[in-house]
Amino acid sequence: MIDxxxxxxxxxxxxYVYDLDYMTERYNELKESFKARKSILCYAVKAxxxxxxxxxxAKMGSGADxxxxxxxxxxxxxxxxxxxxxxxxxxxxxxxIREAIEKDILYINVESEAELGRVELIAKELxxxxxxxxxxxxxxxxxxxxxxxxxxxxxxxxxxxxxxxxMYIKANNSEFLDPVGIHFHIGSxxxxxxxxxxxxxxxxxxxxxxxxxxxELKFFDVGGGLGVTYKDEKTIPxxxxxxxxxxxxxxxxxxxxxxxxxxxxxxxxxxxTKVLYEKQNGExxxxxxxxxxxxxxxxxxxxxxxxxxxxxxxxxDKRKVDIVGPVCESGDFFAxxxxxxxxxxxxxxxxxSAGAYGFGMGSNYNTRGRSAEVAISNGKSKLIRKxxxxxxxxxxxxxxxx
Ligand code: LLP
Numbered sequence: 587m588i589d590x591x592x593x594x595x596x597x598x599x600x601x602y603v604y605d606l607d608y609m610t611e612r613y614n615e616l617k618e619s620f621k622a623r624k625s626i627l628c629y630a631v632k633a634x635x636x637x638x639x640x641x642x643x644a645k646m647g648s649g650a651d652x653x654x655x656x657x658x659x660x661x662x663x664x665x666x667x668x669x670x671x672x673x674x675x676x677x678x679x680x681x682x683i684r685e686a687i688e689k690d691i692l693y694i695n696v697e698s699e700a701e702l703g704r705v706e707l708i709a710k711e712l713x714x715x716x717x718x719x720x721x722x723x724x725x726x727x728x729x730x731x732x733x734x735x736x737x738x739x740x741x742x743x744x745x746x747x748x749x750x751x752x753m754y755i756k757a758n759n760s761e762f763l764d765p766v767g768i769h770f771h772i773g774s775x776x777x778x779x780x781x782x783x784x785x786x787x788x789x790x791x792x793x794x795x796x797x798x799x800x801x802e803l804k805f806f807d808v809g810g811g812l813g814v815t816y817k818d819e820k821t822i823p824x825x826x827x828x829x830x831x832x833x834x835x836x837x838x839x840x841x842x843x844x845x846x847x848x849x850x851x852x853x854x855x856x857x858x859t860k861v862l863y864e865k866q867n868g869e870x871x872x873x874x875x876x877x878x879x880x881x882x883x884x885x886x887x888x889x890x891x892x893x894x895x896x897x898x899x900x901x902x903d904k905r906k907v908d909i910v911g912p913v914c915e916s917g918d919f920f921a922x923x924x925x926x927x928x929x930x931x932x933x934x935x936x937x938x939s940a941g942a943y944g945f946g947m948g949s950n951y952n953t954r955g956r957s958a959e960v961a962i963s964n965g966k967s968k969l970i971r972k973x974x975x976x977x978x979x980x981x982x983x984x985x986x987x988x
Contacts, residue, residue: 588860590897590936593967597958599860599934600877602945604970606642606963608854613646616812616846619828623668624841628672630810631657633847633942634855638961638970640664643850649692651810651845655682658691668692672807672843674721674769676742683708686716693717693805695769697744702753702763709762718757719807720768722750722792724785728773728811731888735773744770747792758801765801766948767843768793771809774848779822781832782811786834793838803962806835807843814852816939817891826936848942855941857882857892857957859920861933862912873929878911879918880951882937886917894921896932902927909935913952945971948980 593603618626628649631640635657641664642651649670650661655678661671673686674695683705686694696718710715724743728735733971736743745753750768757763770789772781786808793803808831813821830844859877866872884890894909904925911918920937929935948956955974960967 588856588962590721590856590934593960593962594858594860594934595965597969598961598973599858600875600881601858602957602959603856603858603967604636604639604851604959604961605854606639606961609639609642609850610646612850612854613643613648616824616828616844616849617647619824620832620842620844622828622832623835626670626841626843628807628843628845629658629850630845632845632946634851634944635660635946636959636970637664638968639851640666649843650788651847655685658686658689662689672719672845673769675821680708681702684712687712687714691717691884693719693767693935695719695721695767695807696753697721699745699753702757706757706762708762715762715764715950717764717766719769719771719803719805720745720750720753720757720765721766721771722747722789724770724772724788726772726781726785726788727783728776729778730773730775730813731920733888736771738772747788750792751795754796754801755799766803767805767807768803769807769809769813769843771845774811776811777813777814777819777821779826782808782822782827783830783834786831790834790838793840797838804841805843806838806840807845810845810847810849812846812849814848814939814942816852817893832895851941852939852942855939855944857937857940857944859911859935859937861927861929861931863931864907864929871905873907873926873935875909875920875935877920877937877957878913878952878954879915879983880913880954881911881948882920882940882955883947883949884943885920886915887947892940893938894924894926895936895938896926896929897936898927898929900927900929900933913954950974953979955979 628651671691721744743891757765859875958973959971
């Protein structure tokens with residue numbers, strides 16, 4: 587049991603709290619379920635990029651899946667070796683590509699023919715060979731929220747099978763490119779196995795057809811996407827997930843790469859916020875708290891559900907309330923019509939499942955400093971990111987002079 591009152595008194599609110607021991611368990615569970623093959627788990631840094639979190643995974647042997655050169659630098663800073671770092675993303679700049687090649691990471695995950703051309707050109711300028719993989723878009727509906735669905739041709743991600751094949755041939759014929767991997771990631775918060783299995787089949791068939799033309803890859807990268815329980819979602823058992831994937835690889839000698847983000851961190855994290863006021867507009871009751879959409883955007887952006895727990899001595903009946911923050915937007919809410927007991931000034935609300943895509947999607951909107959972050963392990967807590975001050979917020983702003 588985490589003592590949120592004690593943590594809130596010590597570190598103030600709003601506050602992110604991450605349970606490192608839970609992350610360890612999740613990492614080990616997934617790693618173990620891949621044990622029939624060589625595998626690397628490359629933690630998707632975007633899910634929670636605090637250096638202490640990335641370091642925690644690094645210590646367990648994790649690699650990193652990165653979507654910007656900033657994340658690549660974070661991975662290095664956290665001690666992840668270059669040969670376990672992957673760089674994906676539809677819009678890598680020349681500077682980012684150059685740095686990734688110079689840093690000799692495991693591979694650049696290429697998402698278009700145009701990008702392949704840039705990578706080749708930059709590798710040539712550097713007189714180096716760039717290891718690449720190609721992100722294939724298998725055109726499979728992952729059955730998740732449209733904003734986090736990525737494996738349909740309607741989405742901007744990856745290339746279709748025919749294009750991928752053409753790109754592998756081009757890469758294989760280039761002095762400056764070394765095609766080592768293949769990748770797909772059809773979406774996030776996946777709770778159905780079938781779309782993953784079907785995608786793996788399509789992509790492994792492509793690997794087989796490449797073998798026929800003497801292009802032998804080493805890495806089969808299945809992306810991330812494993813869903814978690816926010817409310818009552820039934821999730822995919824890890825063992826079934828890995829068996830389904832591995833079953834498509836018969837006869838192929840490939841190391842499997844998996845890029846979990848949410849699976850490892852979502853339910854390890856809590857967002858702790860303090861009750862400021864209760865108010866009523868007509869029939870509607872609101873609980874106004876000190877955290878806001880700039881701290882945790884998921885409810886406002888996706889209408890995402892997060893379980894909310896009250897830390898209070900009150901034992902009144904529950905009423906339906908909207909839980910809202912101080913930001914000047916009607917979209918600034920954590921829940922609508924949520925059943926909660928009456929609350930007093932300084933009671934706490936603990937918002938669950940906030941360890942993935944929480945802090946990282948935060949902003950300084952309304953000149954609000956980002957929350958502090960605390961990690962806990964073995965009953966001990968430690969600050970892993972200071973609360974932002976007003977001075978931090980204005981530090982990069984310069985005066986305009988005539
Ligand atoms: N690999 C790639 C190439 C990705 O694009 C992503 C997530 C992952 C791995 C990790 O996916 P995960 O295992 O966490 O599902 N902000 C949204 C989620 C966006 C996911 C973007 N890509 C949310 O709050 O639900």
